[in-house]
Amino acid sequence: MAELEGIYTIWLRENKRFLRYRSRILTSVVTPLLWLLIFGTGLGSAVRFGNIPGGYQAFLFPGIIGQTILFTSIFSGLSVIQDRQFGFLKEILVAPISRPSIVLGKAIGISTTAILQGLVLLILSFVVNVPMTIPVLLASLVVILIISLGLSGLGLLIASFTDSMEGFNLIMSFIVMPLFLLSGALFPVTGLPSWLQVAVYLDPLTYGVDALRAIILQSSAMPLHIDLAVIIFFAVVMILISALVFSKKEQSLM
Amino acid sequence: MEYIIETTDIVKKYDDFTAVDGVNLKVPKNSVYGVLGPNGAGKTTLISMLCTILHPTSGSAKVNGYDVVQNPKEVRESIGIVFQSRALDDMLTGREHLQMHASLYGVPQDVREKRIEEILDLIALGKKADEFVKTYSGGMKRRLEIGRGLIHHPKVLFLDEPTLGLDPQTRESIWEYIKELNQHQDVSVLMTTHYMEEADKLCDEVAIINQGQILTADSPKNLKRELKADTITMQVDKLEEFTRLVEDLDFVKEIFIKDSEIKLMVERGENLVAELVNFANKNNIFVYSIELEHPNLEDVFLKYTGRTIQGER
Known part of the structure; x- marks a missing residue:
């Protein structure tokens, strides 16, 4: 009971923080729209993309939702580094609440903010002429939740090994961008050179984007149940590992 | 307890x-x-x-x-x-x-x-x-x-x-x-x-x-009492010479030099202020200032560590 309350408290703080940084909310909607409208229209005009009604823009839509979740989840997970620098993490870590609850509260909090962003983007689907129904919207949100749990777990894990925001560019180049580019958010994952194919299938986000395509566009590279199995597995593993690392490393986190 | x-x-x-x-x-x-x-x-x-x-x-x-x-x-x-x-x-x-x-x-x-x-x-x-x-x-x-x-x-x-x-x-x-x-x-x-x-x-x-x-x-209170001492802090023109001279005085128990000041640990300091000024004058040393302090924890710290607490910042 006390643990549940702890999880709720940390969840609440995560959401308050998100809602109070107005600029963050704005960019989290504007950036994906720029991708969809400019990149989507630009590349969509250059290539023939016959197999999906709505063309490249429609194909890109689930990919860009995946990208938004990726950036939000990882960066919110990394905010632990800031909490550590500003000393606020200490305040949480000396509280009589278990480390896994702290990780879980954070991850669920971050996923909630990802769901809010996903919701806005899903509602904006008319911009790229993708039809949206309530069941599709709800199913998409469930997938967003699962992907975000896994990615925020990954973000928390990276944060627990990083002392300062100096490492931010490294994380960006070596983790976030590869996860994004390899996820098939921008291109179909079938018929690729084999080296790229392997890398694409190693990226957990590939399955998240593919699941979103299966739900929103009814067109995917893999069966939906396989996508779901992979992202659920990824989420569980990431949360467990970061909970474990937070418990083991608690001394050096404070 | x-x-x-x-x-x-x-x-x-x-x-x-x-x-x-x-x-x-x-x-x-x-x-x-x-x-x-x-x-x-x-x-x-x-x-x-x-x-x-x-x-x-x-x-x-x-x-x-x-x-x-x-x-x-x-x-x-x-x-x-x-x-x-x-x-x-x-x-x-x-x-x-x-x-x-x-x-x-x-x-x-x-x-x-x-x-x-x-x-x-x-x-x-x-x-x-x-x-x-x-x-x-x-x-x-x-x-x-x-x-x-x-x-x-x-x-x-x-x-x-x-x-x-x-x-x-x-x-x-x-x-x-x-x-x-x-x-x-x-x-x-x-x-x-x-x-x-x-x-x-x-x-x-x-x-x-x-x-x-x-x-x-x-x-x-006890820590201060243990010192059994008041501190007289003086600024004089010939610090080294004065230090040498006061070392021979009976009532001076300990001497600390801090920057341009000399601190003398004494008992019942209020009786000694005038005497110290006279002593300095007699030896042609000019006293810029003299100050009597009853012990504080700073002095306790000084006694136990041989330096002031601000010494290592």
Whole structure:
């Protein structure tokens, strides 16, 4: 009971923080729209993309939702580094609440903010002429939740090994961008050179984007149940590992 | 006597550096206990071990009867902490900090609102309670942190340099606040400080710590009495010559030179001021200033470490 309350408290703080940084909310909607409208229209005009009604823009839509979740989840997970620098993490870590609850509260909090962003983007689907129904919207949100749990777990894990925001560019180049580019958010994952194919299938986000395509566009590279199995597995593993690392490393986190 | 904190030969080593070197601390229940020492003396490391933030390398410590290594959760439930560095979230309000803390520390739902109101009253944030912490002054932030540390009615409140970096006026008000707290709430306070005045004014007992070891521990009054000395601080034109001359005087027990000043430890200093001035004049030494001080903790520190507390900043 006390643990549940702890999880709720940390969840609440995560959401308050998100809602109070107005600029963050704005960019989290504007950036994906720029991708969809400019990149989507630009590349969509250059290539023939016959197999999906709505063309490249429609194909890109689930990919860009995946990208938004990726950036939000990882960066919110990394905010632990800031909490550590500003000393606020200490305040949480000396509280009589278990480390896994702290990780879980954070991850669920971050996923909630990802769901809010996903919701806005899903509602904006008319911009790229993708039809949206309530069941599709709800199913998409469930997938967003699962992907975000896994990615925020990954973000928390990276944060627990990083002392300062100096490492931010490294994380960006070596983790976030590869996860994004390899996820098939921008291109179909079938018929690729084999080296790229392997890398694409190693990226957990590939399955998240593919699941979103299966739900929103009814067109995917893999069966939906396989996508779901992979992202659920990824989420569980990431949360467990970061909970474990937070418990083991608690001394050096404070 | 009943002790709320007891440590036994507690040690914290970092590679080849020993931050805390075999400290035995006994803090009586319901007292305000001060750990006094210069920066780098090991105060924060000591407090961090007592708060379960750091594991001791060897030795043991009990807080409110619980071992800090074996029962960290029980220890955490018994304590409130105000860290040396700020631990606030700019984007939350004061009230939200208190709410968050209350639920993390499992304050029962039915008394929570009442406690929060009480604390807000106590720390006098007024209307600011519902504004973001980033708009607070340094003193308000500090008061909020102290208030937060109290909301779950801890048995021990740890204050690590509670007035560091605050202006004198705010410092005074925090002192008042800590005093009142100890009188009206059932809480023992362990504070670290490198301000002598602070320890002198607030603490029932003081441990002087230097290079990870406790040099002495007693009430400020006893520590000062032990010196049996007043300090006469003089500024003269020929410092070296004067130093040589006063060394031969019977009533001068010890001499310390600090910058351009000479400090003489004497007994019943009020009778000696005139004599010292005459003595200097007789030897053609001009006295710029002379000042008599009754002992303070600074002098106690000087006696035990051979240097002033500000020496190592």
